[in-house]
Amino acid sequence: MPRCANKGCQKEFEEANNEEGSCSYHPGGPVFHEGLKSWSCCNEVNKPVLEFDQFMALPTCTKGKHSSKPSEPAKEAPKPAESSSGPTEISADGVETYGFSKLSTDPSSSSSSSNAPAQAVAPTASAPAPATKIEEEEQDDPSVSVTEGTGCKRTGCIHKYVDEEQSRGEGKCRYHPQGAIFHEGSKGYLCCKRRVLEFDEFLKIEGCKEGKHLFVGSKKDEKKEEKIDCRLDHYQTPLQVHVSAFAKGADKEKSIVKFEQQQLHLDLFLPANKRVTKTISLYGPINPENSTFRILGTKVDIVLQKPSAISWPLLELPPPGTELPPGYALTFGVSGRTGTVGGKEIVLSPEELARRG
Structure with missing residues (x-):
């Protein structure tokens, strides 16, 4: 049987029984903006969410017939940062895959930048990566x-x-x-x-x-302490990474947040005998003595102090063997007639220029 290609449905169906109203789907496209995720067709009813699993669980908003052909994808507003990436690769079946062209390293391109110097970028390869703890899957x-x-x-x-x-x-x-x-x-x-x-x-x-x-x-014993995970969200400035650990009702007296050079340790005691024990291998190094945290009613606010103005494309260091696209090393600075607003060329650190050859 064919599988319905409508967004939010994905069910198998029989063409002979494909009646009006048998399919529940999203006619619009996904909207991702500053970490929030929603559907363009019902973002006033289904409010934007942070987690991808929550986004996939948002209820559909339209009834109709199943279709084996995908609907025309909604056009997203162009993002300025995307102008810096190279051309995409198009496979034999017409699918576009994200790619990057080699960026210009002409030193003259940076001579017309604004007075504000571009920030440095990704950590150098010489920084030792901490061992990644592999947790057993449930x-x-x-x-x-x-x-x-x-x-x-x-x-x-x-x-x-x-x-x-x-x-x-x-x-x-x-x-x-x-x-x-x-x-x-x-x-x-x-x-x-x-x-x-x-x-x-x-x-x-x-x-x-x-x-x-x-x-x-797995089966849970209510008498024992229950180990749970908590959702993390973050944003960054050139010299800091601001992390929110969403652990509602964490005990201020018993909970511990510990900083190391490239690791963050959370030991949070929550109501109903629940506990979050989490070690995060950070993407880049931090200054532990200058990093701080506050335990609030619904979350733990954490400020990680960077030793220099580098950008973290991710909060956590990916597992060994995980490859990120080259664009993930690009960060704060661009050059051009108007500086960082409307600039055309991305400014790379000397280390990144050397790595790209």
Whole structure:
């Protein structure tokens, strides 16, 4: 049976039973702006959210018929930063994949920059990277029953539970073990290399890891302390990274935030016997003695002090073997007649120029 290509549906359907109202979908396109994610067709009803999983769970807003052909993608407003990237690569099937051309290193291009000097960029390769702690992935407790039709919780998997044999026995799950990443128009996952421009193509990126489906997760003992994760959000200035750890009701007396040269340790005690223990390998080094934190009612505000004006394309250092597109090393400064506003050429640090050859 064909699978519906309407955004938010993705269900299999029979053409003979494809009646009006059988499909629930989003006619508009996704909108990503400053970390917030929403749909253009219903962003007044379904308010923008921060997490990608929350975005994918937003209820659809339109009824209609299933369609095996994708609708015309909504045109997004051009972003100034995207003018700095090179041409995209177009595969044989017409799919655009995010690419970069070699940037000009002509020293004359920086001579007309504004009086404000461009900030330095990515950390040099000589900085030692801390060891990344590999956490064991959650698995289903086989003693917990699953309701038929329950969807797999793993990112990128659309399988729904049928029975023990098909879904837990022989069933194989193809999924993405790491989260989605969006940067200057490109879309992909941290765990695999492919980057695309269109959101419809992003949804089609096949999982890069194979394992067992996750329907209910591991069995929890309510008498024991429950270890949970917390959502992190961040933004940066040239000399600081501001991090918000969303841990509501953290105990100010017992909770600990510890800074190291390139690691951030969280040990947060929450209500209902829950606890967040998290070690973050930071993308770049910090000054631990100048970094600060505040425990508030709904979150923990953290300010990481950089030793110099460098840009972090990510908060966390990617696992070994993860490759980021070259554009992720580009940061604050551009040159041109009007300086950083409307500038044409990106200013790179000497280290980045040397690395690009």
